Amino acid sequence: xxxxxxxxxxxxxxxxxxxxAASGCAGGSGSEDxxxxxxxxxxxxxxxxxxxxxxxxVERGYKAWAKIVNDKGGLLxxxxxxxILDDQSNADRVVSDYEQLIGRDEVDLVFGPFSxxxxxxxxxxxxxxxxxxxxxxxxxxxxFDQGFKNLFYAAPAVxxxxxxHLADYILALPAGERPKSVAYAAMDDPFAQGxxxxxxxxxxxxxxxxxxxxxxxxxxTDFGSIAAKIADSKADMVVGGSQYQDGVNLIVAxxxxxxxxxxxxxxxxxxxxxxxxxxxxxxxxxxxxxxxxQKADYPSNKEFVEKYTKQFGKAPEEDExxxxxxxxxxxxxxxxxxxxxxxxxxxxxLVDWLRGNEVETVVGPLKWDDKGRPQSAHMIxxxxxxxxxxxxxxxxxxxxxVHPKPAW
Amino acid sequence: MPSASLVFQSVVLGVLLGGLxxxxxxxxxxxxxxxxxxxxxxxxxxxxxxYLAWYAHRETGIDPLLTLVVTVPLFFAAGVAMQRxxxxxxxxxxxTMMSVLLTFSVALTIEGLLGYAFSGTQRRIRLGYSxxxxxxxxxxxxxxxxxxxxxxxLALLGxxxxxxxxxxxxxxxxxxxxxxxxxxxxxDTDRIAGYGFGLGxxxxxxGGTALALDTxxxxxxxxxxxxxxxxxxxxxxxxxxxxxxxxxxxxGMLQSLxxxxxxxxxxxxxxxxxxxxxxxxxxxxxxxxxxxxxx
Numbered sequence: 001x002x003x004x005x006x007x008x009x010x011x012x013x014x015x016x017x018x019x020x021a022a023s024g025c026a027g028g029s030g031s032e033d034x035x036x037x038x039x040x041x042x043x044x045x046x047x048x049x050x051x052x053x054x055x056x057x058v059e060r061g062y063k064a065w066a067k068i069v070n071d072k073g074g075l076l077x078x079x080x081x082x083x084i085l086d087d088q089s090n091a092d093r094v095v096s097d098y099e100q101l102i103g104r105d106e107v108d109l110v111f112g113p114f115s116x117x118x119x120x121x122x123x124x125x126x127x128x129x130x131x132x133x134x135x136x137x138x139x140x141x142x143x144f145d146q147g148f149k150n151l152f153y154a155a156p157a158v159x160x161x162x163x164x165h166l167a168d169y170i171l172a173l174p175a176g177e178r179p180k181s182v183a184y185a186a187m188d189d190p191f192a193q194g195x196x197x198x199x200x201x202x203x204x205x206x207x208x209x210x211x212x213x214x215x216x217x218x219x220x221t222d223f224g225s226i227a228a229k230i231a232d233s234k235a236d237m238v239v240g241g242s243q244y245q246d247g248v249n250l251i252v253a254x255x256x257x258x259x260x261x262x263x264x265x266x267x268x269x270x271x272x273x274x275x276x277x278x279x280x281x282x283x284x285x286x287x288x289x290x291x292x293x294q295k296a297d298y299p300s301n302k303e304f305v306e307k308y309t310k311q312f313g314k315a316p317e318e319d320e321x322x323x324x325x326x327x328x329x330x331x332x333x334x335x336x337x338x339x340x341x342x343x344x345x346x347x348x349x350l351v352d353w354l355r356g357n358e359v360e361t362v363v364g365p366l367k368w369d370d371k372g373r374p375q376s377a378h379m380i381x382x383x384x385x386x387x388x389x390x391x392x393x394x395x396x397x398x399x400x401x402v403h404p405k406p407a408w
Numbered sequence: 409m410p411s412a413s414l415v416f417q418s419v420v421l422g423v424l425l426g427g428l429x430x431x432x433x434x435x436x437x438x439x440x441x442x443x444x445x446x447x448x449x450x451x452x453x454x455x456x457x458x459y460l461a462w463y464a465h466r467e468t469g470i471d472p473l474l475t476l477v478v479t480v481p482l483f484f485a486a487g488v489a490m491q492r493x494x495x496x497x498x499x500x501x502x503x504t505m506m507s508v509l510l511t512f513s514v515a516l517t518i519e520g521l522l523g524y525a526f527s528g529t530q531r532r533i534r535l536g537y538s539x540x541x542x543x544x545x546x547x548x549x550x551x552x553x554x555x556x557x558x559x560x561x562l563a564l565l566g567x568x569x570x571x572x573x574x575x576x577x578x579x580x581x582x583x584x585x586x587x588x589x590x591x592x593x594x595x596d597t598d599r600i601a602g603y604g605f606g607l608g609x610x611x612x613x614x615g616g617t618a619l620a621l622d623t624x625x626x627x628x629x630x631x632x633x634x635x636x637x638x639x640x641x642x643x644x645x646x647x648x649x650x651x652x653x654x655x656x657x658x659x660g661m662l663q664s665l666x667x668x669x670x671x672x673x674x675x676x677x678x679x680x681x682x683x684x685x686x687x688x689x690x691x692x693x694x695x696x697x698x699x700x701x702x703x
Contacts, residue, residue, distance in 0.1 A: 255539030256550035
């Protein structure tokens, strides 16, 4: 698949170069600066199919950003306009969508789609055309291993760094309190696995033993056997590289086997609004990393939460916030570079600026390394007294981390 | 090497899982037996029943098991209607093949409507006893899994008694064995086939409710179930209810035990390995009769 797609990209890029050269020879006036003056931003999102739920969240985040920017008079004095296509969660479709947006629709800027599986192919298209590519949801290691030069991930940390604060906390515990063995179960998904394996690597380096290491396919609904293995290992700590339903099912299966670890950490699932209801409020002590909280007191976040809630009738979640962050990052670059068009010089100015600067966003100040990896870490939340609260890092905490966790 | 207690725990889980598989597969094999219909939508009806149980529980707080009072007759009626109004219109010569298409479209329709009504969000029934369990010879048995197993066992027993000891059951079996001969004996095979189909769908109501007790549900979940269930009924011998039950128990147990040594991903393939092996070496299935040999 990959070589073919890359080839297609090249051919398309070649065609575009020819087309541009042709129009240049004809001396045709640029259509974008004559007809209307708005900055058009092209996006392809999974509005239907497997990722439709988070895809719609990202769409709301982008729309909220466009509205807030336009209400303040736009970017560089021009209105912003979103052109959103539906890629049906399909990796081939997302490639042709971005080729259409950049090549035929001649959008001025692009924003990324949702999730690693769609970000990688679409980033390749943007790369071929030399466009800046800021994306809200491709956190897996493979996104940053492709050698993309124009890609920036608009969130605090890549998947493998989500648990960094927790790893530091555990390794700093006195030997007697530190968990000695850990059981890992991760969904066969680059993001979910990345979170669990990032923690695993750090804990193993710190001398903490891995006693179970299970990977399950995304459609698994029966977790009885995995739970039996974990319970049998009597691990002090359990770590779930989970999305949503798998995390819920695994926790319930562990509870059914009356497995009581001293520490339990699961990615994504515990931060979902439905979580507590789904597992019957037996949530006490469960840890989860999170990249966003409505309560964070960064100045732009207050504005975002307030205006988003007014626009959509409910408070934003992480997907919406990361989409909004994408908008903020691109806007900061556009204002600094004082341009927004497909012109290669402009796009490379945008990329260069982001490479060397820090941007204030709703998830805090962000800066990136040369591969586009954000350099912050996720906060760690814990369910305490029936409520999910920030416990790490020290500076942001709302409550003290409870360890060992009470029985669930 | 896994410890003895873990192996025993896995055996227990395998039995509980196999029981559920047995019930889910029983209906599927019944349609084929009675009508030579490959019912792709069977698992979609399972999910529909699970959603009805979840919805009733969310709206009124009643125990999901009580929804069976409504869903079982409802699904029976829906099955009869589906057979009489849709499937009888297919040409007998191409019935088996065309029924795949027809029921596939029914499955898509159900999935689409569920998505429309309840969105793609994953749902779970919140039960006070969802994580309750008890010790049994060192293994731990979850209450909800035992309830699901009990429902499956009761439904299968009921099906067995009905098939073996009632006039309707005799007529149904006669229809399965030889349609023309049954007609010669004065059995209204069309009506019997309709009831047989309804019966299959009624097992889906029970199975779906059992499923909803212990797992999250979402509209496209049925695709995850139909593959293993199809494999089970082929291994068991198409049209044979006891065959399906035995194959389900065996494969459920195998899946559970294989997970000890292999990953979850590979353990799932046991159904398809069994399917290939059956088709290659014993296409009529291991417990089925004469019926399957004709296909």
